[in-house]
Structure formats: C-alpha cells, structure tokens
Amino acid sequence: MNSPKSTALVLALPWGATLILFWLFPLVYSFVMGFTDYRLLVADYQWVGWSNYRELLLDPDFRAALKNTFVFVVGTIPVTTVVALGLALLVSQGFKGRGIFRAGFFLPSVTSMVVIALIFTNLYQRGGYVAMLAELVGLSPPEYGFLYDRGTALYSIMAMDVWMSVGYYMLIFLAGLKAIPDELYEAAEIAGAGKLRQFGAITLPLLRPVALFIVVINSIKSFQVFVEIFVMTKGKFDTATAVYFIYSEGLATHFRFGYASAAAYVLFVIIAVFSVVQFALLRRREALW
Amino acid sequence: MNRRCLLAALLCWLFGAGVQASETIEWWQFWTDPGVKPTIQAMVEEFEEANPDIKVKLTDLTWANGHEKIVIAFASGKAPDVLELGSDWIAQFAVHGHLAELTADALKDSADFRGWSMATYQGKVYAHPWILGTRVLFSNRDLLTKAGYEKDFIPADQQQFKEAAFKIGNLGRDIYGWGSNTAEKHRLYKKFLPFFWTAGAQLFTDDNKYCVLSSKKAADALRLYKELHDSCGYVATQRGIEDAFLDGRIGFILSGDWLLKRIELEKRDINLVSTLMPGPRFPGRSFLGGEFLALAEASTHKAAAAKLIEFITSPDNQARFCKAARSANPSSRAAQEDEYFRSNIHLQTFIKQIAMAKHPPVDPNWVEMETAIEEAVEDALFGSGLVAESLMKARIKIDKLRRQ
Numbered sequence: 001m002n003s004p005k006s007t008a009l010v011l012a013l014p015w016g017a018t019l020i021l022f023w024l025f026p027l028v029y030s031f032v033m034g035f036t037d038y039r040l041l042v043a044d045y046q047w048v049g050w051s052n053y054r055e056l057l058l059d060p061d062f063r064a065a066l067k068n069t070f071v072f073v074v075g076t077i078p079v080t081t082v083v084a085l086g087l088a089l090l091v092s093q094g095f096k097g098r099g100i101f102r103a104g105f106f107l108p109s110v111t112s113m114v115v116i117a118l119i120f121t122n123l124y125q126r127g128g129y130v131a132m133l134a135e136l137v138g139l140s141p142p143e144y145g146f147l148y149d150r151g152t153a154l155y156s157i158m159a160m161d162v163w164m165s166v167g168y169y170m171l172i173f174l175a176g177l178k179a180i181p182d183e184l185y186e187a188a189e190i191a192g193a194g195k196l197r198q199f200g201a202i203t204l205p206l207l208r209p210v211a212l213f214i215v216v217i218n219s220i221k222s223f224q225v226f227v228e229i230f231v232m233t234k235g236k237f238d239t240a241t242a243v244y245f246i247y248s249e250g251l252a253t254h255f256r257f258g259y260a261s262a263a264a265y266v267l268f269v270i271i272a273v274f275s276v277v278q279f280a281l282l283r284r285r286e287a288l289w
Numbered sequence: 290m291n292r293r294c295l296l297a298a299l300l301c302w303l304f305g306a307g308v309q310a311s312e313t314i315e316w317w318q319f320w321t322d323p324g325v326k327p328t329i330q331a332m333v334e335e336f337e338e339a340n341p342d343i344k345v346k347l348t349d350l351t352w353a354n355g356h357e358k359i360v361i362a363f364a365s366g367k368a369p370d371v372l373e374l375g376s377d378w379i380a381q382f383a384v385h386g387h388l389a390e391l392t393a394d395a396l397k398d399s400a401d402f403r404g405w406s407m408a409t410y411q412g413k414v415y416a417h418p419w420i421l422g423t424r425v426l427f428s429n430r431d432l433l434t435k436a437g438y439e440k441d442f443i444p445a446d447q448q449q450f451k452e453a454a455f456k457i458g459n460l461g462r463d464i465y466g467w468g469s470n471t472a473e474k475h476r477l478y479k480k481f482l483p484f485f486w487t488a489g490a491q492l493f494t495d496d497n498k499y500c501v502l503s504s505k506k507a508a509d510a511l512r513l514y515k516e517l518h519d520s521c522g523y524v525a526t527q528r529g530i531e532d533a534f535l536d537g538r539i540g541f542i543l544s545g546d547w548l549l550k551r552i553e554l555e556k557r558d559i560n561l562v563s564t565l566m567p568g569p570r571f572p573g574r575s576f577l578g579g580e581f582l583a584l585a586e587a588s589t590h591k592a593a594a595a596k597l598i599e600f601i602t603s604p605d606n607q608a609r610f611c612k613a614a615r616s617a618n619p620s621s622r623a624a625q626e627d628e629y630f631r632s633n634i635h636l637q638t639f640i641k642q643i644a645m646a647k648h649p650p651v652d653p654n655w656v657e658m659e660t661a662i663e664e665a666v667e668d669a670l671f672g673s674g675l676v677a678e679s680l681m682k683a684r685i686k687i688d689k690l691r692r693q
Contacts, residue, residue, distance in 0.1 A: 040364045041385045126525070144524040148471045150672060236472040236667065251357055253656050 034262035040255035052262035062263060064238070065245035066270075068154055072241060073222045073274075075158050076165075081214055084166045085207070088173035089199075102174070109168035117231035120160045121147060124232075130156075153237035157228050165221075169214050176210035177203070212282040216275050223271045242267045313344040314590045314597060315369035317359065319580070320614070321349045328613035336600045343593045363387040368585040370594040376407040376579045376648060377655050379416050384653040388415040389584040395595055401604070404579050404620045407648045416581035417602050418620035420611060423575045423646040424483060424543045425638050426450070426567065430560035432457045432464065432540045443564045447487070447513065450541070450567040457540030458521025466521030468530035468542035472667040476527050478659050479576045480543055481666045483566050484510040486647045487573030492658075492687075493650065500687045502662070503680040511669055511676045518670050535559055543575075546639050547616035563638040565645060577646035579620060618643060654690045661686040 034052055038045040056062050091102045108116060123130050124146035131141035142149035146156040180203065188198045226243040233239040235248065242263065250260030320329050326349075333345045348369065350358055356378065362368040363382060374382070382388050391414045399405055404418035426444075433442055436456040444450035454466030470480050488510035491501055501507070523530060523539050534542045535557045542548075543566070552559060565572035582598045584591060600606065607619035608627040618639050619625055630636045649655055665683035669676045 040360055041382070041387065043385070125529075144471060144671075148524065148671065234474045236474070237671065251360075253660060255360060 030261040031265060033258050034265050036258040037256075038258040038261075040250075040257055045258065048258070052259050053266070055259065056263055056266060061240070062242075062245055065240045065242045068238060068240060069223060069225070069242040069267075071154060072158055072161075072225055073219055075155070076161050076222050077215060077218055080162050080165050080169060080218055081211065083162065084169035084214070085173050085211075087166060087170040088177055089203075091170070092174055092177050102171075105170050106167040108164045111164075113164070113227045114231055116160065116164055117228045120156075121232050124156050147233055148237060150238045153233055154239045157232055157239060161222070161225070161228060165218065169218065172210060172214055173207065176207045180206045208282065212279065215282070216278050219274055219278065220271055223267065223274070242270075311342045312590050312593050313346055314371060314588075314594050315346045315348060316371040316373075316597060317348045317350050317355075317362075317369045318373040319350050319352060319355055320373075321351065322614070325610075325614045328610055332601060332606055332610070336597055339600070340593070340596060343590075343596065345597060363585075366587060368587055370585055370588040370590050371597055372583050372585065373419070374416055374581050374583050376404070376577075376581060377659070379408050379581060379583065380410045380651045380653045380655065382583070383410045383413070383415040387586055389586045389588065389591060390415060391417065391584070392595070395599065401622055402602070402620045403622065403643065404577075404581075404648075407577070407579060407651060408581050408583075410651050410653075416583035417598050419580045419582050419602050420607065420614075420617040421577065421579040421620050421643050422545055422618065423577050423639060423642045424479065424545055424566070425575065425642045426541060426564050427534065427544055427548060428453075428541045428562045428564065429457075429534065429537060429539065430562050431537065432460065433562070435460055436540070443562065444567045445571050447567050447569055447573070451513070451517065454517055454521050454541050464538055464540075465523035465533070466540045467517040467523070468534055468539045468544075469518040469522030469524045469670070470530065471524050471526055472663070472671060473526055474663065475659070477663045477666055479578070481511070481514055481662065482647075482649070483543060483573065483575045484514045486575075487566060487568040488513075489569075497650075500684050500691070502665070502684040502687060503677065507680055508677050511666065511680060514666070515669050515674075515676060545616070546618065546636070549635050550615040553615065561635070563635040565638065565642050572642075572645055575642050575646040577643060577648040579648075580617075654693075657690050658687050661690070 035047060035049055036045045037048045037052075087105055091098050091105070122128060125131075126141075126143070126145040126148075128145065130146060134141040142152050146152045184202050184206075185198055188202060193201065224243050225241050226247065229235055229239050229241055229244045230247070235241075235244045240248070246260045246263045246267070248254070249256050249263060316333075318329065320326060329347070333347055337343065337345060346369075350373075356375075359368070359372060359374070359378070359382075363385075368387065379388070391408075395417065396414060399414075402418050404421050405414060408414055408416040408418065428444075430440070433453060434440060436453065436459075438453065438456075442453075444453055456466070457464060458466030470477050485507055488506045490504055490506035490510055493499065494501055518524065521540075523533050525533065527544075530539065530542055531544060531548055531551065533539050534544075534548075535552065535555070537559065551557070552561065566575045567573050582602060584594050584598065588594050601610075602621070604619070604621040604623035607621045608624040608629065611617045611619050611624070612629050618630075618636075619627075624630075625640050630640055649659065652658065661683040664686075665679040668674075668679040668682070673679065
C-alpha cells in the first residue's frame with residue numbers, strides 16, 4: 001500500500017471515479033439508450049435497434065436542425081478565425097494603451113453567455129440600436145425585430161457569437177504570434193521582404209498549428225451551440241440547432257431519451273468526421289510548406 | 290446529580306419526541322413572488338397547527354424549469370407528496386401512473402368547484418382545482434374615443450372588434466389596434482385558441498377519433514387572427530405587448546389578470562376597459578387553464594397529503610390566496626362570490642369569462658400538440674402566410690402523434 005504505485009492509484013482514484021461515473025458511464029449508457037424507445041416518464045422500454053436512427057433521417061425537424069447547425073458552423077468559423085487573427089495582429093503592435101484593447105476584446109468571452117444573449121435580444125428588438133444603425137446606413141430592418149424574422153434570426157445570433165468569441169481566439173493567436181522568433185522577421189527584412197510578404201511567408205505558416213487548434217475547437221463549440229438559441233429564440237424562426245433539437249426531444253417536450261440519445265450520437269459522428277477532415281486538410285497544407 | 294440530569298434529559302427527549310410531527314409531507318409549488326409566498330407559508334403554518342401530527346416541507350419551483358424537475362422527480366421515484374401542476378400536465382403524468390386518483394371523499398364537494406374536467410383523464414380525477422386563469426379582451430378607452438367611439442362602447446361582436454382595432458391602428462404612427470404575440474412558446478396558442486373556439490372550430494371530432502384542426506372554421510379563425518396581425522398588430526413578446534398597451538400605444542390586447550396587478554403595482558394611468566372575448570354572437574369563448582394540486586401515487590403519506598390539499602383548496606383559503614396573488618381566480622364557486630371579486634368590475638369580467646372559457650383536451654400528448662398548433666400559427670403569421678396549408682401541416686403532425 002505504501003509503494004509509489006499504490007499511492008499514485010489512490011491519488012488518481014477520485015479523478016478516475018469521476019471519469020467513470022460522470023463521463024464514461026453516461027457515454028456508454030446514452031449510446032445503448034439510443035437503441036431503445038426509452039421515455040423519461042415511462043417505466044418500461046423496448047430495444048428498437050436502428051429504428052431511432054432511421055426515424056431521425058426522415059425527421060424534417062432534425063434535418064432542419066442539422067441544416068441550421070451547418071449554417072452556423074460554416075458561417076461563424078471563418079469569420080471568427082479571420083477577425084480573431086486580425087485583432088491579434090493589431091493588438092500585437094506596440095502602441096499605447098494596447099492592454100486596454102486586449103482586455104476589451106477579451107472581456108465578452110469571460111462574460112456569461114446568458115447575460116450577453118439577453119443584452120443582444122434587447123439590441124436586436126424592433127426599434128433597438130441595431131435597427132437604428134441599419135436605418136442609418138440605409139438598410140430596412142425586419143419589421144418585428146431581427147430575432148423575429150426567419151431571414152435574419154439565425155444570422156443575428158451568429159453575429160453575436162462571432163463578437164463574443166473573437167476575443168478568446170485573439171488571445172490564442174496572440175500567444176502564437178509571440179512564439180514566432182523575431183530572427184525570422186529580421187532575416188526577411190534583410191532579404192528585402194515587405195510586411196505583406198513577411199505575413200504570408202512567416203506569420204501565416206507558423207500560425208497554422210494555432211489556427212488548426214482554433215478551427216477545430218471552435219467547430220466543436222459551434223456544433224454544440226445551444227444557450228444563445230435557448231435564451232434568444234427558443235428555436236423559433238428557423239434557429240433550432242442540433243443540440244436544441246436534442247434538448248427539445250429529450251427534456252423539453254417529448255422526454256424521448258432514446259431518440260434524443262440517438263440524435264446526440266449522430267451529432268457526435270458529424271463532429272468527429274468534421275474534425276478529422278479539418279485535421280487532414282490543414283496538416284496536408286502544413287506538410288507542403 | 291449527574292444521574293438526575295441524565296434522567297431529565299432522557300424525559301425531555303422522550304416528551305419532545307412525543308409532540309414532534311409523526312409524518313412529514315413535501316409540497317412542491319410555484320409561488321415564489323415575495324407578495325404571495327408569505328401567504329403560502331402562513332397557510333402551511335395554520336395547517337400544521339390544526340394538524341400537529343403533520344409537518345409540511347415546502348419546496349419552491351420556477352416556471353422556467355419546474356416542469357423538468359417534476360418530470361425527473363417522477364422518473365427517479367423521488368416525487369413529493371403534493372404537487373402544484375399546470376392543467377396541461379395532468380394527463381401527461383396520469384397516463385404513466387404517477388398521480389394518485391382522488392378518492393370519493395376528496396370529491397365529496399366537487400360541485401362547489403369549477404375546473405374538474407381539466408383534471409379528469411379517462412374518467413378518473415387526478416387533481417383538485419386550485420386557481421383558474423383565462424384571458425379577456427382589454428381595451429384602451431382613450432384610444433377608442435380618439436377613434437370616434439362613444440364613451441361606453443364595447444365591441445359587441447367580432448366585426449365591431451375588428452373595425453375598432455383597424456380604426457385605432459389608423460390613428461397614427463406608433464399606435465396599433467391589436468397586440469399580437471410573436472412566436473413565444475406556450476403563449477401563442479393561448480392567444481389563438483380563443484379565436485379558434487369562438488369560431489366554433491374543434492380540434493377533434495366529437496368521437497375524439499380524428500383531428501379536424503384544418504377545418505373551414507379553423508381556417509376562418511386563423512385568417513381573422515392574421516388579418517389583425519397584418520393590418521394593425523403590434524408584434525412583440527407578451528411582456529412587450531403589455532408594456533406598449535400600458536403606454537397607451539395599443540387599442541386591444543388579450544391578456545390575463547396579471548395585467549391588473551401590473552397596473553396596480555406600477556400605478557399605471559390607463560383608461561382600462563375589460564370585456565369578454567367577442568364572438569360572432571356575444572360573448573365568445575376564451576382559453577381556460579389553471580393550477581391544480583395533485584397527489585403523487587408513490588406518496589406514503591396520502592391521507593396527510595389529501596388533508597393538505599383539502600385545506601389549501603378550501604374556499605376561504607382560495608379567496609385569501611387570490612387576494613394576495615392579485616393575479617389568480619379561485620376555482621371555488623363560493624370564493625368567487627367573495628366581496629373582493631364582486632366589487633371589482635375587471636375581476637368580474639374574469640369570473641364571467643371563466644364560465645365561458647374552454648380548456649385544451651386532456652391528453653398526454655397535449656404539449657406536443659400545442660407545439661404543432663403554435664407552428665401553424667407562426668407559419669401563417671411569420672412564414673409562408675398560407676393559412677390552410679399551415680393548419681393542414683399541424684393536423685398531420687397531431688394525427689401522427691396520436692397514432693404513436
């Protein structure tokens with residue numbers, strides 16, 4: 001018992017038990033549940049095989065939720081990544097008060113999503129500041145507010161999400177920029193390379209691992225978007241995403257745990273495939289450089 | 290000396306144990322408002338005084354997640370003895386055997402209360418009506434006068450109501466005839482169903498076999514609702530509509546008695562008119578819902594829990610509770626005769642409307658059906674705009690649900 005191995009085991013036990021109880025067990029249990037017709041209020045349940053998965057494929061609500069999720073992911077990831085990189089480049093310059101800017105850009109990412117969602121719900125309402133801004137630049141805002149229109153609701157939430165996330169990713173890019181040796185830029189300057197050339201030949205390639213990390217992490221987060229949808233639209237006006245669908249099926253309306261579990265695993269597979277593809281694409285380019 | 294002290298302590302403990310409550314029952318309820326909670330606590334204390342062998346453990350729920358908590362409690366076998374349930378939930382819990390059927394003793398005075406049909410599923414009664422709620426038509430007298438109506442004008446039918454709403458809507462910029470709810474979950478259908486029922490439409494055939502949501506009468510009701518929405522509607526959340534109404538910017542809204550409480554608490558200066566839902570013939574039908582007290586089937590203290598339900602729902606306690614809540618109507622007919630209700634013209638409107646109101650079907654799948662109805666209304670108002678098609682889609686969804 002006093003051997004280092006035993007001590008290590010004892011010390012790892014709380015973490016190990018937590019992992020098994022609250023991660024592995026639910027993971028396996030929900031996977032098995034996805035093959036049953038288990039409903040929360042019903043004591044008995046049956047093994048239904050792939051029936052839940054077949055039903056999901058034909059469910060127009062699930063397909064709409066997946067479509068909205070893809071729009072969200074594809075719409076936010078590139079914008080967030082590019083804006084975060086731009087901000088990181090800006091605040092990495094040596095100008096007075098840059099600390100304030102860094103803190104200011106980072107602040108939304110440490111603020112509660114619920115609080116931000118409520119603030120933006122107000123901003124997006126009819127006659128709100130966003131509508132006023134739109135009118136100022138000659139655009140006509142949606143009649144009942146940005147969140148009450150099928151054409152703008154999802155995009156408005158996406159814009160809020162980008163605003164909220166860029167600060168966090170900016171910080172990661174900033175760390176990546178700091179890690180690039182100054183000697184490379186000095187050598188490039190001696191060789192006569194301009195700022196743009198330096199950015200294309202040094203900064204971008206060396207930031208690629210950081211960018212890969214950001215894209216993958218942000219994709220996983222975006223595929224799981226829920227809180228902002230729940231707070232701002234409750235999935236109305238074509239904003240229901242995959243996780244909102246899972247919540248709605250499992251906890252809000254139908255209490256179909258089996259069906260919701262199957263939907264969760266479909267999302268899991270999609271995220272896994274998406275992440276693998278991202279890794280493959282970005283790594284291949286890295287090899288070329 | 291030490292022995293004497295020990296003996297005294299033992300006697301005290303034994304004596305104390307003798308007067309302690311022999312059973313503790315748990316009651317989950319939703320009234321957390323600081324203006325109402327003390328009344329709930331006072332009623333519980335009085336109950337405990339009258340029943341010294343029973344102790345009540347009170348747990349507060351919120352409307353945001355109370356339903357989920359109840360569902361999980363039933364699923365995990367940890368349900369409390371007594372639960373406050375919304376009328377829409379009773380069948381959902383009863384069908385799976387989570388609620389105890391009320392005994393004949395509990396139903397002995399049933400004629401003295403309204404709302405039993407909302408708690409009756411497949412011929413069995415599962416909860417006691419506590420408070421009832423409906424929606425009435427509120428209007429702004431000043432806007433009606435500006436639109437050219439006499440000072441005692443009340444729309445006698447839907448046609449007059451529609452005309453008045455349109456006239457008010459034409460009074461000028463930022464003045465609207467009608468407060469139209471946006472796609473708010475669990476709210477929109479409560480606004481549409483009064484129009485639906487007033488038009489004589491039904492959700493199901495009389496034998497309850499088929500959904501007839503897409504009937505001509507239903508389509509007419511949705512067309513009228515859409516016409517008001519499109520022509521003179523101020524579209525916002527319920528709260529937003531009420532704000533605009535109290536600011537004098539909306540002529541008509543369909544709302545509950547909580548609006549009266551807001552006017553009183555916020556000292557709003559509005560020339561308020563409350564009237565029954567207008568119909569083709571006056572009056573029309575409104576939406577009826579309520580709060581019920583139910584007994585969990587798994588409770589091991591059913592007799593004590595039933596006593597608590599009887600005490601809380603007694604006419605005196607209902608009247609007392611409703612006075613404190615200022616946004617609830619008693620289910621007790623005797624309590625409805627209380628001077629508090631008789632002396633208030635607006636509360637009288639609510640009492641009258643309750644008698645003319647209709648509740649949704651008591652069906653375990655009602656929450657899903659409600660979603661389908663809301664989607665149809667949303668689609669007609671904010672989406673395709675096609676009334677008949679939207680109702681047909683909802684009908685197909687409901688039929689599918691019932692087949693499951």
